[in-house]
Amino acid sequence: MSILHISTSPQQAGSHSRELGRHLVERLKSAIDLPAVVRDLAETPPPFPCAGFVQASLSASTRSFANKSDALTVSEHLIAEVEQASAIIIDMPMHNFTVPAAFKAWIDMVVRPERTFRPCPRIADRAARPKLTAHDRTPRSPGRRSRAAGRGRSRPPACH
Numbered sequence: 001m002s003i004l005h006i007s008t009s010p011q012q013a014g015s016h017s018r019e020l021g022r023h024l025v026e027r028l029k030s031a032i033d034l035p036a037v038v039r040d041l042a043e044t045p046p047p048f049p050c051a052g053f054v055q056a057s058l059s060a061s062t063r064s065f066a067n068k069s070d071a072l073t074v075s076e077h078l079i080a081e082v083e084q085a086s087a088i089i090i091d092m093p094m095h096n097f098t099v100p101a102a103f104k105a106w107i108d109m110v111v112r113p114e115r116t117f118r119p120c121p122r123i124a125d126r127a128a129r130p131k132l133t134a135h136d137r138t139p140r141s142p143g144r145r146s147r148a149a150g151r152g153r154s155r156p157p158a159c160h
């Protein structure tokens with residue numbers, strides 16, 4: 001097992017996020033005695049998903065098993081690092097209100113259907129999704145409505 005240390009900043013010297021990441025890894029290593037595996041996404045950026053990768057990752061014959069297709073080699077390597085990690089520390093700057101592009105590429109390599117996640121049936125089930133419906137209540141009698149309106153307590157539409 002290991003501590004997986006993922007660095008994402010394009011900057012090396014002077015990078016704030018890298019400095020913070022190194023500090024956290026040192027702190028963690030003093031608590032759990034494990035080797036750190038460094039995955040530097042600026043030094044070796046993962047490839048963007050290409051057509052071959054998409055086909056292989058969605059194909060029934062390759063999606064559950066490791067290394068069935070050359071197009072999945074990088075993906076399998078990065079997934080293995082995650083699988084072998086007891087802890088993962090990711091240091092990253094914000095780039096244009098999101099993650100650096102190299103980290104998004106890493107996510108696309110690691111998050112694969114039927115390999116590292118399965119679609120959740122509860123989410124796929126339309127009936128189980130949170131629903132918002134609004135309806136107005138029909139008052140039981142005109143008298144009750146006018147009494148409520150007269151007291152300034154008419155009910156708002158109910159939401160479920």
Ligand SMILES: Cc1cc2nc3c(=O)[nH]c(=O)nc-3n(C[C@H](O)[C@H](O)[C@H](O)COP(=O)(O)O)c2cc1C
Binds near residue numbers: 017
């Ligand atoms: C391309 C680029 C986009 C950035 N976008 C944002 C941003 O959207 N919001 C923000 O607060 N800082 C943004 N920054 C600033 C960095 O997040 C900030 O300088 C950070 O400390 C850099 O981390 P580093 O020193 O580890 O590289 C951006 C910097 C760069 C280079």
